[in-house]
Amino acid sequence: MYFGKKTSAFTEPSWARTEQLNKALETADAIVVGAGAGLSTSSGLHYSGPRFETHFGDFIEKYRFPDMYTAGFYPYPTPEEYWAYWSRHIYWNRYDRPVGEAYRLLLELVGGREYFVLTTNVDHCFQDAGFDEERIFATQGDYGLWQCSLPCCERTFGNEEAVRRMVELQRDMRIPTELVPKCPACGRPMAMHLRCDDRFVQDAAWYAAQARCTGFLSRHRTGRVVYLELGVGGNTPAIIKYPFWRFTRENPDAVYACINPEPWPLPVEIAPRAVWIGADIRKTLEEIIKSRAK
Template sequence: MVNRYFADIGKPYTDLLSLVKDKDYFILTTNVDHCFQRAGFDKQRLFYTQGDYGLWQCSKACHQKTYDNEKQVKRMAVQQKNMKIPSDLVPYCPHCGAPMTMNLRIDGTFVQDEGWYYASNRYNDFLKRHENLKIVYLELGVGNNTPAIIKYPFWDMTSKNKNAVYACINYQEAFCPPQIKKQSICIQADIGKVLRDLQADK
């Protein structure tokens, strides 16, 4: 949780923003540390599909609502001792009294609140607006933990659109199916270095 508020953003985020800020872009991410928004990406162009460290939810998912946790987390960080916090800072669900937990997709209790659905709809609208148009599906560092969220859909959408390009930058797993090889650019390298080089050539 501390990463959500105190960790450095990292230059790859700012380099990526510089490359896309004047373009019609949308970010679909499984990251939950909010670095995209903290780096300056437009909130309306982001979909954190796996959750957000900055939100509490009921651990039993008794209702579909999330709660901002910034003030509590910062108080916890200040008051913790020996990796423990005062009991009165432990958050509990205002409805059922169960302990609160972070809004992360780790099991069947993940809460998809109103904001999650708004972001999902914006992403789907973006995809519909770009059907059969020139588009780059840029995949950065996606591994095999959750390929069905980004990797497989990007492959599928590329295969259905002759004007699309699938671009993958990955330190170890830059590849694509043979069916879209002619429409693909796979770079097996450090993402930060590639984005720096692109930024320098801009």
């Protein structure tokens, strides 16, 4: 979208790239963190495997789901069963889960600096790890919020109390009918506040966060800026990856850094000022912090 030619990822030893990233972070005027699902995965929030099997064994037995992502898109036959699944999904990924070591380590690296977080994650881990809420823009929604399914209004609604009751009272993969959530404004069914289609609600809080993010990026179009991309996949590259490439190209003092086990070809225009580390995010951040303590 932004570049006509790409080059393959770097092949230097990982320790050399880690040192290069550490130096860029230590000398940066500003750090823009762009985070995708890989950051939460590195923190142990896996959507498949033992964690999925422990909390969703009955759904797996009935539907043979391979992971939570697939289960979330299934057309359940009744709203009672739909919310039995989704209340558990919200509960285990938003309200009863560890913050994750990768988030704690990241906060240790950037917490005292001029930083901003742009993330497609919806699990609220940044906030729970202690990142400043005024420095976070979660573009794709939040598991802790519901919206009207129509929607009839540009509002979102906190769901913690309702979700906990659904989890507590559900039986045989169904919640009590009286717990099926309805929009308090119009009475229609509630929906998850996740960007799945054009019905996603961008409420006042969403626009305020967007404005703070836009302002931060505008103030730091020049100078020593590190665009630190963590665990971003190929589903929505236009939100983080492509803008980070463009910002780096436009600012000759900027550095683009990416920590992701999955390689992604880099544009030739920014390759001399780019650092790609094909390793686990948590382990890489831990390595940087340990190197600073020596």
